Amino acid sequence: MSKKLLAVTLGILTAVGGFVDIGDLVESGVVGARYGMAMVWVTVLGVLGICVYADMSGRIVAVSGRPVFDLIRERLGPRMAMLNLAGSFLITLLTVCAEIGGVAIVIELASGVDRLVWVLPIGVLIWLVVWRVGFERMETGFGLGGLAIGVFAVAVFFLHPDWSSLGAQVAGFAPPPDQALPTYAYHAVALFASAMTPYEVFFFSSGGVEEGWTVKDLSVQRANVLLGFPLGGLLAVAVMACAATVLFPAGVDVSQVSQIVLPVTLALGTAGLVIVLIGIFAATFGAALETGLSSGYMLAQYFGWDWGKRRAPRKAARFHLTVGAGLLIAVLVVQTGLDPVGLTEISLIFSAVALPLTYLPVLIVANDREYLGKHANGRFSNTVGVAMLVVIAVAALVAIPLMIFTGAGQ
Template sequence: MRKLLAATLGILSAVGGFVDIGDLVAAGQAGARFGMAHTWVLLLGVVAICAYAEMAGRIAAVTGRAVFDLIRERLGARVALLNLIASYLVTVITLAAELGGVALALRLATGVPYLLWVPVAGLAVWLVLWRMRFQLMERVFGLAGLALVVFAVALWWLPTDWAALGRGVVLPTEAGQGWGAYWFIAVALFASTVSPYEVFFFSSGGVEERWSKADLADARFSVLVGFPIGGFLALSLIATATVVLRPAGVTVSSLEQVAHPVVLAFGAAGLAVAALAFFAVTFGAALETGLSAAYAAAQYFGWQWGKRVSPREAARFHTVLLVSVLLGVLLLLTTIDPVTLTEYMLIISAVALPLTYLPILVVANDRTYLGDRVNGRALNLLGAVILLVILAAAIAAVPLAIGTRMGE
């Protein structure tokens, strides 16, 4: 029973941690501008994150070491340093965007200007990372993030043309918005689904929770059930934006607009639940990105790391953690709009994706580390196809951003 409970909570944590500020913005924009035409992108992203998270979790369970730790050993210090620089910059920018999402969610709930909430959000994230146990932290915010199910409920409650939604899925079109903007949002949505920090956090979290070979089945079950349900919640965001925002000609530029379908369906109660969901998923993602930044640095330099380790024994790890949160807060205090920052973050993430996913595929095929637990042929084929998609997205991201003026 205890093992079943642990597996169930792992699934719920994966579900709650799947959607973050990038998914909220990208999914809202996709539905508002193109209807259900990007459903295939979301499905592809779910398959991709499942495949590579499974590899990362298996590496952690079999070796007892995190992926980034092995990347330096397997690929050498210079290649790993390039990976570290890219991943740290992307992760800190993502952390800033998530903190901005927390501040926007608090503004949605209170009406207080979001900039006043930014330092509060940063302090709260740091205190939770400093004091709360890893499993409790993951489960509290993961479970709270399930409040996003209100979007799926709203879709059933609202007068929805299900046949039209279905046609939008199977017959995608640019709908008069332009193919350049269509592909720009496709790249942004894909990048939001396979954010680099997710696999590093999943792997390092496995080490934090002391996974072993005996935990492989539970870890795989959590991945293959949790992430698809998280994908379903993201699909609900696209669908509600399609039903409510697209007919009104609304282009998503704030979380208020993302929440509007739920408010239309359930009034003030819907707004309260949406604000809670936005707060939970962005706060949870801020915790994950903050830890991921510190994990990457500590694992590269061989420092002691982990929330299980006391700050006195892992002082450099906790220093990087604190500095990363401060950098995120300072970036937001420049008054850059959090939604705009999120859009730029997604493009930067898309460019950096190959540096994250190629090393994972390499390590997952190394018998020196995994023995007979290396990838099978089917998973290698899937991983290679996904890697080609990742390379295509990385190559196309900047030209699309420039050519479409960030999707205008």
């Protein structure tokens, strides 16, 4: 019993730490500064979506013993699976770039040394962790470290906000009068995509295989999903609330991570700054590990290669080579000096475009009784899953037009 409780507890903590990556941090700060709390509903919708589809993915793994991408290829055929692979892989690679850029920014804020100096060492360190550190230790360590982002929630109370004003913003569901509706819609799509980033379900399902989930673990994986992701969503709302309290009234338009952490510094001083930088470092570094591994998981599962962190590099050479090559490409992209905040925004919009390619196959496989038997989707999972798929499809259709029309949310 104690071992099962420990598994649930650690799973919840790592889900929380892994949910708030550079995309959630940047977009929650941006919308909080620009719209106050008027987009909390988008975060709630995103958390609901990722919970539903992560539960499907975890259930698929626990019952079949096989990762989601493996079954997608078998169930839908190599051509449809290749379309899924192409979209998800490219978006995941772009997300790796954004996460590495986020880690570099944190170190720059802490050290005062230009972020480009740190990009190559960060890439090497990520590769070493992937190669040498065990899966559970990696997930638990960076997940727990990411919980330091909870300092945003503490900072909200020390900032003494006008709670009635924040509540009115939450209930407003609309942009302020001086903000254009298309730009509001653009950021709503980006914020939704930050919660539904494609790599999350692939990493979650592959991690289940790495940890050897079986039917006996269904309650554990469901507890991880239903408690961990919503708690991560609350952390994202706390980031938004800090920005809404300090930056929104001042009319600050967020373009740097330093602006996002400013409210914590104002509320809690140097100690708060140190804690929040530790949390962001752990969250973004952990997300870089997850996205880097996910690129290898996708290719290996599609082509039928041996894969997994538990396998020595010589026994899963193509998997480890793919992960290393992806990290190298990401390092080279970030080393060009691209703005990490702008890169994050772009990755979120293209993530939105790829969402149907990721989640429709998951819904199809989760309904296949040949694989899941009595554990296939029931009426509730299908109702919510289909409703979320409609939202996902709308977000995918409008993402690029909104990006062009609004000049990427300007």
